[in-house]
Amino acid sequence: MKVTVSENTPVERTMEVTVDSKKVDQAYSQAFEKMARSLNLKGFRKGKVPTQIARRYITDDGLAGTVLEGMLPRAFREALAESQLVPLSEPRWEIVSKERGHDLVFKATFEVKPQVDITDYKGVVINQARPEITDEHVENVLQDYRNGQARLASVTEDRGLQEDDIALVDYTCLHEGQPVAHGSAQNYLMELKQEAYLPGFVDNLLGLRAGQEREFEADFPEDYTNEDLAGKHVTFQFKLHEIKVRQLPELNDEFAKTISDFETLAALRADMLEKMTENVKVRTRREAGSRILFQLAGQVQDTQVPQALMAYKANLIFRTLGQKLEREQMTLEQYMASQGLDKDRLFRQISAQGAFEARIELAVDSVARTESIAVPSSEISAQIAQSAKMHGVSPDEMEDQMRQDGTIEVVRYNLLQTRVVDFLAEHGEVSYITPEEASRLAEEEKKQAEAAAKKAEQEAQEARKAEPAEEAESETAEAAPAPIKSKTTASDGEEDVTAPKKKVASRAKEAAEEGEAEDEAKKPRTRAKKKEG
């Protein structure tokens, strides 16, 4: 076998492979025998046709397809092994000669991952905000714990309903005198938080005493999520049974004991402060590493990014999105509607992200190669075992499946990227700045990334007739999509459509405000310990 490789572009190779005629003949005879065995001819049982007769029916031309099918992939594999190339795309084939008695000559053109050389990845200075963890943060988390442990207590004194009370009510919602579907409930607990309901709704109930009834009218806004009610003028009839309040456990050593292994509240506080600080540190480092990586991705030349890699990454992103939507039980159409995207824009957004991810991968590869960073197979197996456990199958089965659908490569790459990010963070310099400055910088960076993404996008669109880019709609790769609103309605709508409430998510909301640092700390302590180790 003879293999010659020519380099068309930095990312494209054409491989010309010549296979010896002897092997070709052998393949032809084998194919003939196989064909003859299945030849169905009148007067003969299947497979009993003598060779001489079979030869009249099976021509070499007819065999060529089978021969190629058998020989091409094998020859191609061998040639790849010989030339040490890894194609990213399905090759374009060109068969030069395939006749019996001649050498088999074919050309395969495909894209490869270029070896990008990224320099200056050490000592990159990154401005990075590190939120200081203060006692206040700890206090907030403790407060969350208390809320979590809160109990409802009935109010015995005779007073009217106040804001933030929890009311046990019966209610009915009437539209033009008729009850609305799902519009009533008995013994319904509602927390009187202004932000949880339509503006002004809660005010209607304030001052109501236990046992009293009240009727009032309300308007649903035109854009209310339940279309049956949007824009309707309705009457609510409320009956208050009982006023309850949230009773929080006392913040003392006793409380510390119930929620942790610590004996005293002070010890718990100290431990939390330490853990949260550590968490933030680790996260900031990692973030800084990622930012360095993003910078490095900019060093990758446009011509060095294979189309196939971009498409592959875009595919992955799309797949992940699909899985996410499946978990949230949304269709793609609903998602697009909630994001204000049409098919075309979604496609462009994902392609742009794919292009960016492709650059990142090339940068990661480059650093990993020069620094000989590799992922030990034990780590991959550990990952596999973990997801196998999650899916309830054996690790071997999981591995087989992952190998088949290519997920294993994704797993390996993700681990590699983490390692590279850690490496970069370790060898880069992080200069800490204030959060305000950081957010300003992040804004700038985002703009840059957008510009880069747009550029990549245009590239991707080159073949198609690229429309002039509209206003910057492409998000940077790391930006999380906006929360999906319609999901709330989907789950709430069933039991209670009329109470014009938004999702009561006080805890989640607070958490979001405090940042994820506390979020980490909120997780069970065992988890936090594991992270340290």
Place this chain on the structure above:
Amino acid sequence: MSKPQKPPSSVAHLRRMNARDILKRPIITEKTMTIAVENKYTFEVNPQANKIQVRRAVEEIFGVTVTKVTTLRTSSKVRRRGRTLGETREWKKAVVTLKEGDKIELNGTPLLEV
């Protein structure tokens, strides 16, 4: 206006039968391939032809010497298709043994290669 011609008497017709009217086609099946090893060739022949005529026809067409001819008739069989009854044709086969060393070729390729 000429009168419709009277068909020739069977005997007279036979005498005039052409060699190529006698031999209709070679029969190539697993069975005939097996006996081909013994230099025996099988043909479908005109049911009216007798062994002598078959022998002459084979010798004339292929230029070989025939040592033996056996014939057999495959009788017609009743076949039904839906409501209509019909029957398959009756036909005749002849197994021709050639002199050792003789061979039958068609267009340069052996008719039955063993």
